[in-house]
Amino acid sequence: MLGVHMKKQNLKTYVLIALIISSVVLTGKIWFNEKLWPEGYNFFAVITDNFSFGDDDFVSSLTKETISFPQTLVVTNTEKRSVYAADSDSFKAMVPDVKELLRLALESNDKTAIGEQDWSQALKTQSIHVTYPVAYDSKLFLNILGSYKTDDNSIPVKEFIISSSNFAATGADVYIRRYDTAEIFKTSVTWERQRLADMINTYALDSIGDFSYSSELNFDKADTSAGAQQKVLIESNVLILLNQRLSHMLEEFNPLYHHEFNADVVDSLLTQFGYNVSGARKYTERDNSIVFVENYSTLKLHPNGLVEYKAVDASKGIDLGSGNDFYEGLLGCVDFVNRMWGEVLPSEALNINISSDVIDTKTNSFRLTMDYFADGAQVSIDLPQSTSHQSMNHGVEIEVVGGKIVLYRQVLAYFESIDMATNGTSAIEALDKLMAGSNMEGQVIRNLYPVYIADGTSYRKSAWAARTADGRTVIIN
Amino acid sequence: MKRILTTFIALALVALTCLCPLAASASSETVTNDYAGTCSWLITIKNPESVSSTTSSKTFVISAVAVEGAMITLYNLNPETNLYEKIYVGGAPLETVVGASGLYAQQITLKEGMNNLMVYATNGFDDQSIKLDINLLSEGFIDKIKSFTIDFANMF
Helix, strand or coil: HHHHHHHHHHCCCCCCHHHHHHHHHHHHHHHHHHCCCCCCCCCCHHHHHHHCCCCCCCCCCCCHHHCCCCCCCEEEEEEEEEEEEEECCHHHHHHHHHHHHHHHHHHHCCCEEHHHHHHHHHHHHHHHEEEEEEEEEEEHHHHHHHCCCEEEEECEEEEEEEECCCCCCCCCEEEEECCCCCEEEEEEECCCHHHHHHHHHHHCEECCCCEEHHHHHHHHCCCCCCCCCCCCECEEEEEEEECCCCEEEEEECCCCCCEEEEEHHHHHHEEECCCCCCEEEEEECCCCCCCEECCCCEEEEECCCEEEEEEHHHHHHHHECCCCCHHHHHHHHHHHHHHHHHHHCCCCCCCEEECCEECCCCCCEEEEEEEECCCEEEEEECCCCCCCCCCCCEEEEEEEEEEEEEEEEECCCEEEEEEEECCCHHHHHHHHHHHHHCCCEEEEEEEEEEEEEEEEEECCEEEEEECCCCCCCCEEC | CCHHHHHHHHHHHHHHHHHHHHHHHCCEEECCCCCCCCCCCCCEEEEECCCCEEEECEEEEEEEECCCCEEEEEEEEECCCCCCEEEECCCCEEEEEEECCCEEEEEEECCCCCCEEEEEEEEECCCEEEEEEECCCCHHHHHHHHHHHHHHCCCC
């Protein structure tokens, strides 16, 4: 009888211990789980954020520093020429000197107007051709480069040549092309000439014949003879890849939706846009997209990865804290995109850059687009219009009115290079396809560049895109 | 029946004999020095800008615009035979069929001194040939020019 009583007591003790342990574990979960606390009040979650116990693998990067990076550097040394994009170590090694040379050139008050012939000649000799993804107002561009020198003669700029071919010069010559009128200015800057020559010698590695400028092939000039006539002119600075080249395919990942919405990503988005994570009103549409509603805005999340924020009134948007300053507004947008990515996908690098010209800097109301890049090429986004959203042709679209974000759209996606390779086409083969597939006769090609396009699956293959002088962009598939 | 067959074979032979020169012209290994072709509208050379030119770069890109579908072949003059011979690189001839853009560009490596080249275009019915003389300056000559420039710069 006593033995039975003892067993009963032991069982009670075990049950009690189990209950105490489970209560401690559950209490800990409540304390440390952000989802169960109103935003801003989770002391313990804040502590874990500030004193991260795991590996800090936040690799997101869209900053003032990255928007100051050129899109390509073409290094030419008479017989040799190589092209570098932002993803290579050589590019990163050259960028500090390149940016410093551009800063010195733009700060210079001694600029001389020169002709197209001089520009073309500079491209052929010992030089670095620097191209930015978009045109910038030169004053703003100087700010981005870290200079606060004010110059009343602000011009839109996108392309430069740094030349060391002038043997008589002690420094370096920098050529600046005005984006809107194509006027060219030359200035000499104080620089260690040998240092520049060494850089050009080191990084100009491939045969000059692999990449030719349109001006070197005279594809920028109309024919005057009676023979065969050129159907499409190509602007002088367009680089033409003469040979086919293997390129890797990409795999696309949608972090927002995979059979169902990712709850952590949704919560991060709600937090970023200032929504109450636990109390925001929401409803689901027929296409499975979720709409969150606050007093002055809506946040719509689509299964295809598209995130759309819209303020109902211009005065109620997300304040960038920039006042009337365009530059601060621009940096505010860059910071917003970067912070959001850091919240949503802290382990994935944000490979994105501005893709709309930043020329009109007189107002704090503007529209900005950004696009993803992978392996040095732009990833073309092409979401057609559906019953629940307008078409989307960029990675990010931001509309700022009075220093406040009133419209924000982003396709949440990241891309990884995979081992499958495709045999890419040469630039001339691409132009053949372009001319065969569309009525482009008489057009002027302003830019011809590689892009990644969707192939109907989660994979993306490389293709060419042509931008015409009238502003159209045509994907050549 | 035998007569019909004989006539058919004879006609086929005649047709083949007529077409042979055209087929040969598309892939002929040699072209005589004085051959100019049957037309002047198949191709326009864009680079070099003149039929006689000088360069300091060993790597040279010949560019042109041509009629869509034209086959363009590059030849090099053999001074011993006085015949233009088809250029092979890596065992393959430098032959390209022009696409819808009409654009043509071919990279070649020049030898030091005079390079006598011929650009030959044909659409299977008509053909056109253009002779190009490109002089590659010797490295010694270029170095002399460079040293003169530097010395000149140091004078001031």
